[in-house]
Amino acid sequence: MSYFRDNIQRMQPYVPGEQPQGGGFIKLNTNENPYPPCAKVVEALRAAADGSLRLYPDPACARVRERAAEVFGVEPDMVIIGNGSDDILTMVMRSFVSEGDKVVFLNPSYGLYSVLTNIQNGREHVVEYTEDFKLPADIHQPDAKLTFICSPNNPTGTVAAPGEVATLAEKSDGIVTVDEAYVDFADGSCLDLVHRFDNVIILRSMSKSYSLAGLRIGLGIAAASLIGGLMKVKDSYNVDRLGIVGAEAALACVENMRENAEKIKKDRRYLAEHLEKLGFDVLPSQANFVFARPPMPAGALFEKLKERKILVRYWDLPRLSDGIRISIGTRHELEALIAATEEILAG
Amino acid sequence: MSYFRDNIQRMQPYVPGEQPQGGGFIKLNTNENPYPPCAKVVEALRAAADGSLRLYPDPACARVRERAAEVFGVEPDMVIIGNGSDDILTMVMRSFVSEGDKVVFLNPSYGLYSVLTNIQNGREHVVEYTEDFKLPADIHQPDAKLTFICSPNNPTGTVAAPGEVATLAEKSDGIVTVDEAYVDFADGSCLDLVHRFDNVIILRSMSKSYSLAGLRIGLGIAAASLIGGLMKVKDSYNVDRLGIVGAEAALACVENMRENAEKIKKDRRYLAEHLEKLGFDVLPSQANFVFARPPMPAGALFEKLKERKILVRYWDLPRLSDGIRISIGTRHELEALIAATEEILAG
Numbered sequence: 001m002s003y004f005r006d007n008i009q010r011m012q013p014y015v016p017g018e019q020p021q022g023g024g025f026i027k028l029n030t031n032e033n034p035y036p037p038c039a040k041v042v043e044a045l046r047a048a049a050d051g052s053l054r055l056y057p058d059p060a061c062a063r064v065r066e067r068a069a070e071v072f073g074v075e076p077d078m079v080i081i082g083n084g085s086d087d088i089l090t091m092v093m094r095s096f097v098s099e100g101d102k103v104v105f106l107n108p109s110y111g112l113y114s115v116l117t118n119i120q121n122g123r124e125h126v127v128e129y130t131e132d133f134k135l136p137a138d139i140h141q142p143d144a145k146l147t148f149i150c151s152p153n154n155p156t157g158t159v160a161a162p163g164e165v166a167t168l169a170e171k172s173d174g175i176v177t178v179d180e181a182y183v184d185f186a187d188g189s190c191l192d193l194v195h196r197f198d199n200v201i202i203l204r205s206m207s208k209s210y211s212l213a214g215l216r217i218g219l220g221i222a223a224a225s226l227i228g229g230l231m232k233v234k235d236s237y238n239v240d241r242l243g244i245v246g247a248e249a250a251l252a253c254v255e256n257m258r259e260n261a262e263k264i265k266k267d268r269r270y271l272a273e274h275l276e277k278l279g280f281d282v283l284p285s286q287a288n289f290v291f292a293r294p295p296m297p298a299g300a301l302f303e304k305l306k307e308r309k310i311l312v313r314y315w316d317l318p319r320l321s322d323g324i325r326i327s328i329g330t331r332h333e334l335e336a337l338i339a340a341t342e343e344i345l346a347g
Numbered sequence: 348m349s350y351f352r353d354n355i356q357r358m359q360p361y362v363p364g365e366q367p368q369g370g371g372f373i374k375l376n377t378n379e380n381p382y383p384p385c386a387k388v389v390e391a392l393r394a395a396a397d398g399s400l401r402l403y404p405d406p407a408c409a410r411v412r413e414r415a416a417e418v419f420g421v422e423p424d425m426v427i428i429g430n431g432s433d434d435i436l437t438m439v440m441r442s443f444v445s446e447g448d449k450v451v452f453l454n455p456s457y458g459l460y461s462v463l464t465n466i467q468n469g470r471e472h473v474v475e476y477t478e479d480f481k482l483p484a485d486i487h488q489p490d491a492k493l494t495f496i497c498s499p500n501n502p503t504g505t506v507a508a509p510g511e512v513a514t515l516a517e518k519s520d521g522i523v524t525v526d527e528a529y530v531d532f533a534d535g536s537c538l539d540l541v542h543r544f545d546n547v548i549i550l551r552s553m554s555k556s557y558s559l560a561g562l563r564i565g566l567g568i569a570a571a572s573l574i575g576g577l578m579k580v581k582d583s584y585n586v587d588r589l590g591i592v593g594a595e596a597a598l599a600c601v602e603n604m605r606e607n608a609e610k611i612k613k614d615r616r617y618l619a620e621h622l623e624k625l626g627f628d629v630l631p632s633q634a635n636f637v638f639a640r641p642p643m644p645a646g647a648l649f650e651k652l653k654e655r656k657i658l659v660r661y662w663d664l665p666r667l668s669d670g671i672r673i674s675i676g677t678r679h680e681l682e683a684l685i686a687a688t689e690e691i692l693a694g
Contacts, residue, residue, distance in 0.1 A: 003492075003522050003546055004576045005445050013579040016406050027402075036398030045400075045589070049392035051383030053561035053593075055374075056554070059363050083430055086582050094466055098352050099446050119441055119580055145350075175350050199350055207403070214400035214588035229351045232360040233466055235433050241561035242392070242589050246400075 011118040014111055017313055026336055028327040029311040031154070031182075031289050033211035035260045035330075038253035041212070041246050048245040057244055059236040064244055067251040068219055072191060072204075077224040080231060081247065083238045085181055085205040085218025089116055089148075091233045092201060092220075096146045096175050097122040104141050105148040108155065108319045110179065113148045122146075129319075133158035133283065135168070145174040151190065152182040155313065155325040157285025162190045169197040175226075177201045181218075184209030184261050185268070186286035191221065198223040208288055209257050210250045217247045264288050264328045271328060274338045278345060283323075293323040296345060304344045310337055354468040361462040364660055373683055375674040376658040378501075378529075378636050380558035382607045382677075385600035388559070388593050395592040404591055406583040411591055414598040415566055419538060419551075424571040427578060428594065430585045432528055432552040432565030436463055436495075438580045439548060439567075443493045443522050444469040451488050452495040455502065455666045457526065460495045469493075476666075480505035480630065482515070492521040498537065499529040502660065502672040504632025509537045516544040522573075524548045528565075531556030531608050532615070533633035538568065545570040555635055556604050557597045564594045611635050611675045618675060621685045625692060628670075640670040643692060651691045657684055 002009050017030035036042070061081040069076040082088035089112060097103055099121040105113040107126045117124040122145075127138050133156050139147065147168065151160040160178075169176045178190045180202055193200045201222040207213035217239070220230065239247070250257070272282045272290055279295035294301050302314035302324055313325040326337065349356050364377035383389070408428040416423040429435035436459060444450055446468040452460040454473045464471040469492075474485050480503050486494065494515065498507040507525075516523045525537045527549055540547040548569040554560035564586070567577065586594070597604070619629045619637055626642035641648050649661035649671050660672040673684065 002576075003573070004442055007445075008442050008576060008580060011579060014583055016403070016583045019403055019405055030403055032403065033401050035401065037400050042396055042398070042400070045396035046393045049389055049396060049589075051389070053384050053389070053392075054380050054382070054558040056363070056366055056377055056379065056560040057563075058366055083587075084582070084584055086584065090582065095351055095355050098354075098468065121445065211401040213403045213584075216404075216584055216587040226350070229349075229355060232355060232358060235431070235437065236361055236363045237431055237433065237560075237563055240430075240563040240587070240590065242396075243587065 005121070007118055007121040011115070014115040018311060020311070024309055026310045026329065026333045028329050028333065028337060029313045031208055031287070031327045032213050033208055033260060033264070033288065034328070034333065035211055035263070037211040038250060038256040040253055041249040044245050044249035045242055048242055053241060055241070057237055057239060057241045061239055061244055064247045064251070067248055071251050071254060072221055074194065074221055075224065078194060078221055078227055080220040080227050080234065081239050082218035082220060083243070084207065084216040085179065085203045086112060087238055088203055088218050088220040089179070091230050092146065092175065092177055093117070093120045093122070095230055095233050101145040102141060102143050103146045104139065104144040106139070106150070106153070108317065109148070109150045110154045135160050135164050140168055140171050142173065144172065147172065147174065147176050148179060149176065150179040152186050152285070152287040154182065154287070155289070155320065156283050156291045157287040157289060158283060159186055159188070159286045162188055162193065165190050166193055166196070169193060169200045172199060175199050175201060177203065179203045181205040182208055182287035184257065185265055185288045194222050198225055201226060206247060206250055209261050210253070211260065212246060212250060215243055215246045217243055217250070267331055267334055268328050270331070271326065271334050271338070278341060289325050289327045291323050291325050298322055298324050301341070301344060305337070305340060308340045310340055352468070354465055358462070358465040361459050365658060367658070371656055373657045373676065373680045375676050375680065375684060376660045378555055378634070378674045379560050380555055380607060380611070380635065381675070381680065382558055382610070384558040385597060385603040387600055388596040391592050391596035392589055395589055400588060402588070404584055404586060404588045408586055408591055411594045411598070414595055418598050418601060419568055421541065421568055422571065425541060425568055425574055427567040427574050427581065428586050429565035429567060430590070431554065431563040432526065432550045433459060434585055435550055435565050435567040436526070438577050439493065439522065439524055440464065440467045440469070442577055442580050448492040449488060449490050450493045451486065451491040453486070453497070453500070455664065456495070456497045457501045482507050482511050487515055487518050489520070491519065494519065494521060494523050495526060496523065497526040499533050499632065499634040501529065501634070502636070502667065503630050503638045504634040504636060505630060506533055506535065506633045509535055509540065512537050513540055513543070516540060516547045519546060522546050522548060524550065526550045528552040529555055529634035531604065532612055532635045541569050545572055548573060553594060553597055556608050557600070558607065559593060559597060562590055562593045564590055564597070614678055614681055615675050617678070618673065618681050618685070625688060636672050636674045638670050638672050645669055645671050648688070648691060652684070652687060655687045657687055
């Protein structure tokens with residue numbers, strides 16, 4: 001006999017990319033930013049690490065919300081702060097989805113949507129991206145309580161057209177969550193939709209563009225009516241004192257973030273060009289990674305790169321098993337990846 | 348029309364104690380430790396605030412689990428780390444309670460149990476403590492999927508006898524969670540039960556005894572079979588890099604924690620004696636606070652203390668509205684509280 005709910009008992013957990021605790025790896029597998037966070041963030045964190053840690057954090061994260069509101073051009077009551085954007089995905093799931101309710105997301109996309117649906121015992125409805133990774137017509141499901149769109153999409157790097165997302169939000173009787181964790185590396189965004197629709201939630205993350213994966217800061221932006229309800233589901237002290245300090249400091253470093261994002265976009269082009277020269281089919285990416293199909297079995301390439309201490313991401317799953325996802329590291333790391341790949345292909 | 352689930356729409360949120368962002372308050376309202384965390388924890392955090400924050404944390408928190416296992420005399424696979432013990436309470440709720448399942452907890456106790464049951468759309472069943480705050484016979488509910496016992500209990504400071512908890516665990520077909528957030532200020536513990544029962548989960552917190560409320564570190568200790576399932580529900584990166592470093596450092600500072608706890612226990616006696624002299628009825632507390640019934644309306648006393656910039660906790664709820672909960676601050680803070688109370692009572 002198990003004490004666990006049946007849905008928990010039978011579900012498979014989310015498997016994050018490897019986080020090797022030893023050194024020596026070129027780590028291009030979990031979309032971390034190769035550049036350190038803004039020096040002002042590090043300074044602020046060091047200054048905040050003191051005796052005041054004996055006190056609870058501000059449960060409302062008021063100052064972060066105010067600063068985020070300025071950066072995103074919204075009101076503070078349209079912003080919620082999460083312990084990573086994954087925390088906000090969880091709040092969204094618990095707020096809108098009862099057992100058996102339909103949750104819609106795309107394939108291939110971020111694996112956590114399915115895991116969170118299973119934990120909630122919702123009914124997942126997976127729709128397939130078109131062959132060129134555009135939104136398909138059946139993304140609109142009239143009985144969907146919640147629809148996830150990841151744009152730029154993980155792991156393909158492709159984007160959903162804001163106009164098509166707007167059409168979906170307009171037709172939908174449920175919530176449309178646009179996961180924009182990678183949007184600082186893209187040309188557009190769906191952020192404006194929060195002013196037009198009371199059923200759209202935009203998610204942002206400081207893990208990638210702000211180089212703060214280790215600090216766990218996510219932001220949700222939506223109509224105040226939605227944020228107010230999500231605040232009831234949010235754990236009171238979900239973001240710790242240092243997270244609050246770091247997030248506030250990071251939002252004052254937008255220029256630094258943009259400079260790093262520009263370098264990464266440039267290196268994304270560099271990588272794509274070199275991979276194409278080596279015979280890869282590279283999907284057009286707007287994220288800090290590329291999904292690329294090699295002229296050899298992708299799983300074997302993944303293993304051979306790992307033997308050379310270069311980590312990329314590989315999934316043995318439909319529509320993904322013919323490619324690898326490569327995070328955009330430093331130019332030096334990408335050169336090492338390209339050289340190793342050339343060697344492996346030469347066999 | 349609301350997009351929210353009915354249970355979310357109608358529920359009242361958890362209301363944490365005030366966290367005034369301005370200074371000048373004597374803050375005896377949220378059970379924070381008046382002493383700073385161990386200097387080694389602060390040093391470790393400062394050292395860890397660097398460029399490595401661009402990388403994700405270890406999703407398994409392996410090193411913290413190993414060290415916690417040593418401290419608690421269990422195996423690492425019997426430990427889970429949470430973003431505060433509230434995070435583990437949430438994992439427990441999502442793991443064992445389906446919609447409509449019965450969740451049992453006591454009155455009066457920690458308000459979050461009810462809030463989390465409502466978010467999960469479970470069926471809460473509240474049993475009353477006996478008049479002297481012992482476990483009542485009807486704490487055993489044959490169809491309970493989950494029972495929460497807070498010991499020492501918040502906000503009364505009273506404890507449940509480990510033998511009675513063992514009897515409950517033995518009879519129960521569901522999970523018994525013993526929330527021991529305050530146990531480092533008590534004389535006993537239910538920790539040993541995890542070796543005897545596969546349905547007991549012990550929760551610990553670094554917020555109180557380790558002076559780390561601002562860092563959000565909770566620990567769950569249970570049979571490996573339970574921890575394995577809870578890990579599926581845990582967010583991969585629920586504890587950030589700094590939290591991991593701080594928790595590991597804190598677990599090497601057990602002596603420092605115990606010294607502070609001893610000071611607090613001594614001052615708890617000091618406060619209780621003085622309050623009794625002023626005509627209060629003080630419950631026997633094993634926590635870092637006392638629940639005390641004043642010889643005047645408790646709500647009025649709470650307000651008058653607040654006017655004097657002394658914050659304590661007051662609830663206008665059955666069995667609580669005749670008292671206030673006072674966290675054990677420094678001796679100096681307690682003297683100020685006693686003097687102010689004397690003045691207020693003299694009217």
